[in-house]
Amino acid sequence: MASAGPNEPRQSGEQLGQMLPELNTARPTIAEIARRAGVNKSTVSRALRDDPSIPQATRQRIQDLAAQLNYVPNASARHLNHARTDTIALVSRALNLDTGAGSADPFLVELLAGIADEAASHHFDVLLVRAEEGERELGVYQRILGGRHADGVILTDLRPNDHRLAYLCRHRYPHVLFGRSAEDLAEARLYPYPWAEVDNRSGARIGTEHLIGLGHRRIAFIGGGDTYHWERDRRAGYREALAQANLPYDPRLCIPSGISQKDGYLLTQQLLSWEEPPTAIFAISDVLAVGVMRAALDAGVQVGPAFSVIGFDGLGLGSYLTPPLTTLRQPINEVGRILVQLLCAVLRGTPPEEPHVFLQPELIVRASTRGY
Amino acid sequence: MASAGPNEPRQSGEQLGQMLPELNTARPTIAEIARRAGVNKSTVSRALRDDPSIPQATRQRIQDLAAQLNYVPNASARHLNHARTDTIALVSRALNLDTGAGSADPFLVELLAGIADEAASHHFDVLLVRAEEGERELGVYQRILGGRHADGVILTDLRPNDHRLAYLCRHRYPHVLFGRSAEDLAEARLYPYPWAEVDNRSGARIGTEHLIGLGHRRIAFIGGGDTYHWERDRRAGYREALAQANLPYDPRLCIPSGISQKDGYLLTQQLLSWEEPPTAIFAISDVLAVGVMRAALDAGVQVGPAFSVIGFDGLGLGSYLTPPLTTLRQPINEVGRILVQLLCAVLRGTPPEEPHVFLQPELIVRASTRGY
């Protein structure tokens, strides 16, 4: 190891302080370029925007000068003029450290990737905002949209009767939803904003049908609370499939839980201690399913024919579990793209052709579900 | 199911178009409040900022009026005045869909959570920006910082001799690094900006020492290219530990790879087909380790004494693998917080006390590493 290893700071803060360069506050402005070019501000502004009323030669001269000075137009000044910021915001709970709910939620990254990609191609910036809860929840939207930090916002983690919607409508703040929520309102033509989501109900139904098709009759559903739409919808899909197959719904088999691996683990331990445990488990998410499978293993129960497990999400990890996990894959990237497209349409004032998008999750059958 | 299920759109785009509310362009301004209150703009501005030169009664009256009108100050206008945007940007490759490299990288979420949390407490917005590559790479920074979309930026995915640093220094664009990179420059007092990172070298050394301590002598290191610092540093730590234990370095055991589970899987398959396979594998990341363990299982090799596996990252998932994965846990949240603190210090012009932060990863020993 060199004498100055990574653990030994090379210089004290004081020395750095003397070195820390002044902030580069004096960036060239249009006025500066105008002065140097011997023309008026307005001429520079027009030349930089390739306005044909400025002759080609002058345009070129000014553009060269701007490039040479490393000129970049000031976003705030532009925004102020246009009453637009060309920025969209994503508000997410998964960023909250305290709840811990979404800690390392692989979802958010995929969603963000889709959003960032699509936003970039529409020349929009993306602002990332933590959701607040309780009293301060709406204040976030007021600050971001009322204060013009962003032109529009993408809402996530929707709840039934989500009071954010009424608020946003009342103020006519442009937004789109990740997750449907305002169905009744929309039915009554009261809620005009678009939404997109993966069809959780249908996915859970298909997954449950898959288990039923394999011969399972005692199927437990683990996970989720009663707060968010995605939780409720997946549970509803589960019940729907049972009903269609004329299987009785046993409330003891439909078990609320948190969303961590640990929750899946502990609940499965309990389940397996029953006199007549279920032969299959639908875990509300892949993360939960990981805990379920581990608990089975620890209890000496082999996951497969006698004890099948299905998840929901389609994390890349699933195919590397033991056994590989059957799941419903969500096209999250795609959702992100679509949300941005919808929001851009709202901001342009041109309604999207199809304002309500349901993407279908894809059933991926692997070895964790087998015929009973 | 209700007659109008989620799969049937309830209304055509055209109808929605008629309903889509006008964008709320006319939000109250200071001038509007001034008009209604019968005072000057400046008085309103001062009253809203609780300027003591405005008597309490007037202040209250104006503040009430503002609240009643739902007034929120326009961010762009404020930024224009202050030559600050109170926004920091994070530039990340993990958002790029095309590279696919960071698809669902759980890291980014944890980092973002830390960043968002700390930024909020400093009253900063967070802008999320995709990294570009090649020719357009620097243009991103020029646009964001030169155009004042953000006051400063957090760089990730640092490379040796990263030309972004010279660029940012030249333009005196405020920034901090996630990952140390400019050690040589700093040594020469040429690079004044702060950085923070998890000590990858030390982590890999400790992990390798752990394997050596268990009696392993043929230890393979799987993963990583030669591009990023974190890859190189982890590899360096591995070699360091070998050298200190007087074990020979066998280049055939140090295998470059991609960063997906699949890469770990395929390479381990190969390794296991050797005449004398290694008895332990250091996977450069937990994600890769998942593939390694799966390959071992598929080959009938039991992970444990005869074939130990260690990862790096400390994903929550690790303890639910079979067997639970030994790993080096990174305090990513903490890194996010610290990066923001450092950047804020730079923006304030007050140098941080300790501008170069190395957080130590924590060795978490589980069943995947056992004595040989």
Added chain:
DNA sequence: TTTATCTACGCAACCGGTTGCGTTAGCTTA
């Protein structure tokens, strides 16, 4: 040569806040 037309650019207001400084009303003091 005079008038009409067009080209190329300048002037100034504006977006929505902020801030230095000036002004007025009201009160105190000599």
Added chain:
DNA sequence: TAAGCTAACGCAACCGGTTGCGTAGATAAA
């Protein structure tokens, strides 16, 4: 009663671009 002082607030410039309109000068047409 006049001079002096302060409290309370207005005026106007400013941040950095954008844009409607006006105009000087060049050119073309009569």
